[in-house]
Amino acid sequence: MRKVASRKRANSDPQFGGGDAVIERDQLVARLAQSEKLAAVGELACGVAHDVNNILQAVIMGAEIIRQxxxxxxxxEKTSKLLSLAAARGTSIVRRVLSLSRPSDRCPQSVDTSVLLVELSDLLVMSLGEGAKLTVKIGADLPRVCLDRAExxxxxxxxxxxxxxxxxxxxxxIISAHRQTMDDADVGLSPGDYLRVDVVDSGSGMxxxxxxxxxxxxxxxxxxGKGTGLGLSMARDFAERFGGALTISSAPSFGTTVTLRLPAAPCS
Ligand SMILES: Nc1ncnc2c1ncn2[C@@H]1O[C@H](COP(=O)(O)OP(=O)(O)OP(=O)(O)O)[C@@H](O)[C@H]1O
Ligand SMILES: [Mg+2]
Incomplete structure (x- = not known):
């Protein structure tokens, strides 16, 4: 918000009205653009730190299991396989960041979502640690979805x-996944088949x-130190980039359900 306000002020202030002032204004606008770029890099660094932190939590937990x-x-053997998976995921995040300047290098691929969810279950259990009891319910006939697997x-x-x-x-x-057919009446999404994933907790709610x-x-x-406030915005950005949506229903004391919908689609 602050960035937009600053730019508006530079464009409308009479002191930037004409002559040499135009050059001055251009320089100011260029400096603002540069500082916006730096802010974007800062935001990116936060997002990456957040992802890597999640991976490291899993690694710490895995190492602790082996030590005990x-x-x-x-x-x-099982844990060391999961540690390799986590490291591979870290590599894939780094690859993603490196390819940011060339977004076409992102690697959306046609994914068998039931296999992916089964593979992910073990990593989730390790990421969550003790306390939350995780159940993963995978429906029959899940659609293939075109997405970036690491994301x-x-x-x-x-x-x-x-x-x-x-x-x-x-x-x-509870994480449950199934196929859902959306029709014209369902606001905001094109009609068709979707992968629907619900993440349901019985926590404090919002x-x-x-x-x-x-x-x-x-x-x-x-x-x-406990949260950067990027998790949900990144999740929504991901869903929308692949033609889907992220919705939340929540109430204090009743827990929260976050629903991710992604269109069933072969990669074109
Ligand atoms: N399942 C949930 N139950 C209750 N509140 C939630 C839940 N998920 C998100 N929130 C609320 O929404 C806020 C934003 O969530 P988000 O995931 O974007 O960021 P964060 O968890 O605070 O930090 P980060 O994900 O970057 O570590 C949280 O701080 C919390 O207040
Ligand atoms: Mg979060």
């Missing part, structure tokens, strides 16, 4: 962590004001 039960060879995983981890954080004293977190602001970038009610 070194003789349980099956568990050690989808990051979005679901973020939504699950929000659910966990809302359940201070523990509780049930009051109307929090709910109305929850998807704003940098809006957070968490203490410093």
């Amino acid at each position: 039960r070194p003789d349980d060879t099956q568990l050690v 989808f995983e990051t979005v679901l981890i973020n939504l699950a962590i929000n659910g966990r954080d809302a359940m201070e004293h523990g509780g049930a977190l 009051d109307p004001e929090t709910l109305s602001r929850a998807m704003e970038p940098f809006f957070t009610t968490k203490p410093p």
Whole structure:
């Protein structure tokens, strides 16, 4: 908001009206553009730090499991596989950032969503730690969806962590996925088949004001160091970029349901 206001002032202030003042104004506008670019880089750095932080939480948890039960060879083998997966995800995030200047390098691909969700379940359990009891329900006949796999995983981890954080004293977190057909009456989305994923928690819920602001970038009610306020805005951006939507229903004491819809589509 502050950036827009500054630019408006520079354009309308009579002191920038003509002659040498025009050059001065152009220089000022160029400086503002530069500072906006820097702000965008700052926002990007926050987003990346957030994703990497989620991955590191999983790595810390995995390392702890191996440290506590070194003789349980099956568990050690399973956990080390998950650690490799987490590292691969980190690599993919770095690749994503490097390709930001060339957005066409993002790699949307046709994904078998039921396989993806099964693979993701273990990582989610590790990311959540103790406290939240996770159940993943995967419907039959899930559609294939065209998406960037690493981004989808990051979005679901973020939504699950929000659910966990809302359940201070523990509780049930349910992630369910199924196929949904939307018709003309369903506002905002083209008619057709969608993958619908609901992330449901039994936590504190949100009051109307929090709910109305929850998807704003940098809006957070968490203490410093606990949240950047980017999780939901990134999730919404992801859904909309792939032709879907993110919606939230929530009420204090009744918990929260975040619904992600992505169109069933082969990649073109
Ligand atoms: N499941 C939920 N239950 C209750 N409140 C929620 C839930 N999810 C989000 N919120 C509210 O919305 C705010 C914004 O969520 P968002 O995920 O964007 O950021 P964050 O969790 O605060 O930080 P970050 O995700 O960047 O670590 C949260 O601070 C919280 O107030
Ligand atoms: Mg969050």
